[in-house]
Amino acid sequence: MTLTPPPEWAAHAALWTAWPADAELWMDNLASAQAEVAAMIRALASPGPDGRPGDRVRVLASGPLAVLSAEQAVGDVAEVIAAPYGDIWLRDTGPIFTSRRSCQRFRFNGWGGKYELDHDDSVGARIAALAGAELTENDFVLEGGAIDWDGAGTCLTTRECLLNPNRNPGFDRSAVETGLADTLGLERVIWIERGLANDHTDGHVDNIARFVAPGTVVCLSPADSDDPNSDVMGEIAETLRTSVDARGKRLTVVAIPGPGFVEAEDGRAAPASHANFIIGNAAVIVPTYGTPTGEAAVEALRPLFLGRRVVGCSARHLLSGGGAFHCITQQQPAEGGR
Numbered sequence: 001m002t003l004t005p006p007p008e009w010a011a012h013a014a015l016w017t018a019w020p021a022d023a024e025l026w027m028d029n030l031a032s033a034q035a036e037v038a039a040m041i042r043a044l045a046s047p048g049p050d051g052r053p054g055d056r057v058r059v060l061a062s063g064p065l066a067v068l069s070a071e072q073a074v075g076d077v078a079e080v081i082a083a084p085y086g087d088i089w090l091r092d093t094g095p096i097f098t099s100r101r102s103c104q105r106f107r108f109n110g111w112g113g114k115y116e117l118d119h120d121d122s123v124g125a126r127i128a129a130l131a132g133a134e135l136t137e138n139d140f141v142l143e144g145g146a147i148d149w150d151g152a153g154t155c156l157t158t159r160e161c162l163l164n165p166n167r168n169p170g171f172d173r174s175a176v177e178t179g180l181a182d183t184l185g186l187e188r189v190i191w192i193e194r195g196l197a198n199d200h201t202d203g204h205v206d207n208i209a210r211f212v213a214p215g216t217v218v219c220l221s222p223a224d225s226d227d228p229n230s231d232v233m234g235e236i237a238e239t240l241r242t243s244v245d246a247r248g249k250r251l252t253v254v255a256i257p258g259p260g261f262v263e264a265e266d267g268r269a270a271p272a273s274h275a276n277f278i279i280g281n282a283a284v285i286v287p288t289y290g291t292p293t294g295e296a297a298v299e300a301l302r303p304l305f306l307g308r309r310v311v312g313c314s315a316r317h318l319l320s321g322g323g324a325f326h327c328i329t330q331q332q333p334a335e336g337g338r
Contacts, residue, residue, distance in 0.1 A: 003098035004185035007151030007211060008279040009305075011334035013100045015044060015055040015280060016127055018088035018328060019080075021066035025087055025321065032317035037088070038073040039313045040278070040285050040325050045077040048282030050307045055280045058130070060085055060123070083126055086117025089323060091206065092143035094330040095124045095135060096184065101335075103133045104183050106142035111201050112166030131332055138183050141167040145204040145327055147180070150211040153187035153246035155180060160194040160203030167202075188246035192239050197228050198264065199271035206326045207273040208236055212304045215245055216252045220275055223260030223293050228269040233258060256300040257293040265320060276315075276324035277301070284308050287315035287324035 017040075020026050020033040045054040057078040061070040062085050070080045085093065092111070095103035105124040110116035128135040146162055149155040161167070162176050171179075173191070180186040195203025209219045217240050222230040240253045256274055264270035274297035277286040284305050288294030298312040315324040 002182060002185040003102060004151060004153060005096055005098045005149060006333045007149065008331055009212070010151060012055055012281050012331045013334045014058050014131065014332040015278075016058050016060070016090055016094060016131075016330045016332065017041065018060040018085055018090050019062070019066050019070040020088055020321070021062050021069075022087065029317040029320045033321065034069060034073060036314055036316075036318050037328065041074045041078050043283050043285050043309075043311045043313060044278070044280040046283060046309070048308050052282050052307065054282040060090070060127075062119075081130060083123070083130070084119040085123040086120035087115075087321065088328045090123070090127070090330045091145045091327045092201075093120045093123050094144065095128050095133070096144055097131075097133065097330070097332045098184065099335075100333055101133050102136070103128050103131070104136050104138060106138045106183075107140060108143065109141050109167070111143065112164060114200055127330070133332070136183070138179075140171070140179055142179075143201065143204065144330065145201060145206040145323075147186070148205050148210050149184070149186060150214055150245065152214060153185065154190065154211075155184075155186040155188070156190050156192060156205045156209050156211070156217070158192045158195050158203040158205055158208075161201065161205070164202050188244075190240070190243045190245075192236050194232055194235075196232065196271040196273060198268050200322055207271060207276050208232075209240060210275050210277070212254070212279075212301075215247075215249055216254065216304070218254050218256055218275060218301070218304070220258035220273065221255040223258050223291070227258060227260050229258060254300070254304065256297045259289050259291045259293050259297075262289045262291060262316075262319065270319050271322070272319055273324065276326040278325045278329045279305070280308070282308055284310045285325050286310060286312045287318070288312045289316045289319065290314070
């Protein structure tokens with residue numbers, strides 16, 4: 001029987017992340033990106049408002065200097081592990097855990113051949129070994145950020161990503177759905193057309209729509225009339241409102257503010273999203289970008305996560321690398337996962 005991964009809000013045995021370390025990749029943003037990752041780790045490790053313990057955060061650090069800087073920054077609240085990786089986007093390069101002791105690993109091809117770095121194709125197996133989890137290898141391309149699931153057989157994804165010929169040439173919708181069912185037990189796939197503008201991941205769903213409870217999905221609303229993603233946000237909301245989950249029930253859709261125009265280093269709109277939050281055992285860490293919408297997004301999410309702290313943390317410098325907090329984390333479920 002194929003194990004379905006527990007939802008992200010189920011208890012975690014550990015939360016895996018990685019430390020920004022490569023000066024050539026991060027350039028002037030390295031120290032600031034490290035500070036943002038450190039703030040996320042500290043928030044995840046802290047207890048919740050009801051006293052529940054925070055996450056056991058396990059931080060990969062590539063090279064002696066990275067280990068030293070990570071130990072200095074978060075060694076008192078997290079476990080730092082020396083391990084090679086290309087960059088920190090473990091949501092996509094790491095395995096997908098289906099239980100505490102089992103995980104699925106998919107091929108990674110640098111988001112369709114855009115960014116192929118040493119060790120990104122092997123870090124998933126390394127995490128599985130460090131976690132003591134049995135690893136199943138799958139010979140098709142899938143990034144963890146391309147799907148979001150409810151733990152009960154339903155997942156969200158985009159045609160822009162999973163039907164893109166730069167991932168699995170020749171795969172049609174039926175082949176993708178069969179692959180997701182066979183490997184992750186996902187019985188019902190809700191297809192969204194496209195993701196955010198200028199997203200190098202080709203429309204990863206963890207930037208645009210997220211399950212937060214059984215049958216409940218968060219999506220984004222435009223910040224203002226000049227929001228570069230106004231049209232796509234409207235399309236996504238309409239798709240979700242007219243969709244049903246694996247139980248045959250209509251989704252409850254909750255819109256939170258999008259950040260609006262956040263300028264990338266090339267002057268274009270960056271794929272910034274308050275939906276790229278990570279749900280920890282005791283806290284939900286929401287990326288903010290210095291826009292007026294940050295606190296409003298945090299406030300909109302608070303009623304959905306009673307018992308957890310909902311915390312806004314800056315991800316403006318992480319965004320220079322292409323993502324935020326969900327992109328750099330991977331949860332390992334507690335035993336039983338529920």
